[in-house]
Amino acid sequence: MIKIDNLTYRYQADGPTALDEISLSFNKGDWVSVIGHNGSGKSTLVKILMGILEGYTGNITVDGEALTQDNIQDFRERFAIVFQNPDNQFVGATVEDDVAFGLENQGLPREVMIERTEKALSAVNMLAYRRHAPARLSGGQKQRVAIAGALAMEPDVLILDEATSMLDPEGRNDILAILDEIHKTRTTTLIYITHDLSEIEKSDYAVIMKDGRVINEGSIEHIFSDTDILIESRLVLPYQMQISRAFLDGRYVTHDELVARL
Ligand SMILES: Nc1ncnc2c1ncn2[C@@H]1O[C@H](COP(=O)(O)OP(=O)(O)OP(=O)(O)O)[C@@H](O)[C@H]1O
Ligand SMILES: [Mg+2]
Structure with missing residues (x-):
């Protein structure tokens, strides 16, 4: 549904790249998590998708149609975003x-x-x-x-940019449960931005960002098949993955599977 090709963005013309040749595809109805440490470029990416930041290089298409300054307003009506600061x-x-x-x-x-x-x-x-x-x-x-x-x-696309960071664990779980319900209908594409790897279990696809680049992407099983890259990216492994790494074979387990295995 959304295709991003070679997206590069600088806040100042001669400044560093906030996004450096990002290429990504998001399928309609998928729940995609975008994970990265502070300053890795997550908010910049969604601000470009929302038409808030201009002057990028690269291409973005939505349903096969290239995003331009002329049609961005039409697309924006189909996108909703919640930012980290309420x-x-x-x-x-x-x-x-x-x-x-x-x-x-x-x-x-x-x-x-x-x-x-x-x-x-x-x-x-x-x-x-x-x-x-x-x-x-x-x-x-x-x-x-x-x-x-x-x-x-x-909306057709619902973006949450660290929107649950202010919530207590119960409040966060409530929101994740709501997203899970929306996800079941497969009508809304969910883009969920977080730096908390314990929140991505329910997503179909995850994108790991570091310093404006995509350093890994794929299914949740794939993402957790290489925990070293996550740790190098200054991300904290979910509790069950820490246990799996320390005491089991280190492979991906859900919380429930870990309980069963233990
Ligand atoms: N308004 C701005 N002017 C100049 N540089 C900016 C601006 N906003 C962000 N940046 C820089 O762009 C880079 C990416 O920032 P961005 O806000 O996209 O990161 P992020 O992954 O959303 O981080 P966080 O987890 O802290 O929200 C950072 O190096 C940041 O310093
Ligand atoms: Mg951000």
Whole structure:
């Protein structure tokens, strides 16, 4: 669905490359995780996909059509993104206004807006806060509302850029469970950015980034078949992989499989 060819980006013309000849393909309906340490280029990549950053070299196609300055706006309507900092993404005076804002822009009928807003707020467990001011919520609650806003848009591509980093473990698991439900429908392509390898178990495909380059990509089994490269990339192995590496054969195991083997 999305094809990226030789994408290179510099923030300053004579500055270092934030992205260095990245080539990637994302299949429709897949859940793709993009993993890398701080400054590896993850946010830059999605900002280019969202049309926020211009002046890159290389090609991006969506459904076979090349992304250009002329058509980027049409594509943007099909993409929704949640950023890592929830404070910069509110426009509504109340939680429900905020979630409905994107829908209003699409000119949807009022009943559809109400239905989608309620559904999205329930999904993130924030319906009880619908009349609250976003500014008065905790960081994790704000992030849930931002995620609800993206879910309500029912986008073709949903991008979460470290959107769960503010959440406690339970809140993070809630969001991962919501993504798992969306993923089952195979209608929304999920791009999940994280530096936490323990969050990628459910994804179809993972991309490991380091210093603006893709250093490994493939299925989860493939990614964990070479744990050295992950450690060299300053990533922390998930608990079950640390156990597998230290005490078993080092091969990929899910949490449940590890429990069974032990
Ligand atoms: N506005 C900017 N101006 C100049 N350089 C920038 C800017 N934003 C990011 N960079 C640089 O581009 C590189 C990639 O940054 P990017 O934000 O894409 O990394 P990231 O993988 O999202 O990191 P993090 O995990 O910290 O969010 C870094 O070297 C960073 O210093
Ligand atoms: Mg980032």
